[in-house]
């Protein structure tokens with residue numbers, strides 16, 4: 001029996017509020033798997049298991065799959081769909097409320113990957129969570145809305161460039177792997193999607209103190225339309241101005257004009 005039939009038999013109702021657009025196209029699913037390079041000693045976290053189509057394929061490649069699904073009405077159908085995949089565990093809970101490091105503690109693995117067709121309404125909080133909880137992830141391969149995919153690797157001076165762009169690009173090399181038409185989802189969403197690959201940087205830029213950098217970047221973007229001078233009132237503005245002068249910038253610049261390397265230089269001189 002295929003997944004669609006099992007969902008029907010269990011009178012499953014699609015819930016828009018959970019961002020439920022299931023991916024059933026075998027070609028796209030295979031492309032995601034081929035882009036991921038999962039090995040047998042990989043633990044894969046999947047956020048939003050849905051009807052388990054991606055989960056099944058991940059389970060074949062990975063050592064273990066730890067899935068999260070907020071919709072408890074999927075528990076019964078998923079038991080049937082995944083009955084032959086004994087290396088899959090599913091936690092029926094809101095992923096955003098979990099302690100990830102606690103959940104993965106019991107697993108023995110070499111590398112941790114995240115592979116998911118994300119619920120679009122919480123794409124940013126999900127990705128931010130891995131950074132905030134300092135989870136040591138090797139790769140994140142996620143399907144997101146196409147326009148969001150471009151935002152992740154936005155350059156300075158563009159509208160989409162923000163503190164998240166900076167944090168993500170500090171930790172990861174980010175690449176849009178391929179776009180996916182809205183027509184391959186059920187139900188069909190309003191916009192096209194893209195698969196984005198985040199690969200942990202082998203060598204991160206040198207930071208004397210990560211916390212100083214994170215706070216500086218957050219504070220600099222606290223009011224996007226305002227200049228650094230206004231957003232960083234409690235900082236040593238003379239020193240910041242001195243450092244920015246190297247890059248032909250001043251404290252009258254806005255955060256969106258400052259590159260990651262420039263923020264790093266400022267942070268290292270404040271630490």
Ligand code: SAM
Nearest residue numbers: 018021022023048049050069070094095117119
């Ligand atoms: N992985 C499936 C696929 O590719 O067909 C489903 C993807 S669908 C876009 C997103 C899934 O995430 C839905 O099954 C939804 O119920 C689930 N979800 C939404 N919010 C969630 C949350 N906070 N925690 C865990 N799962 C969530």
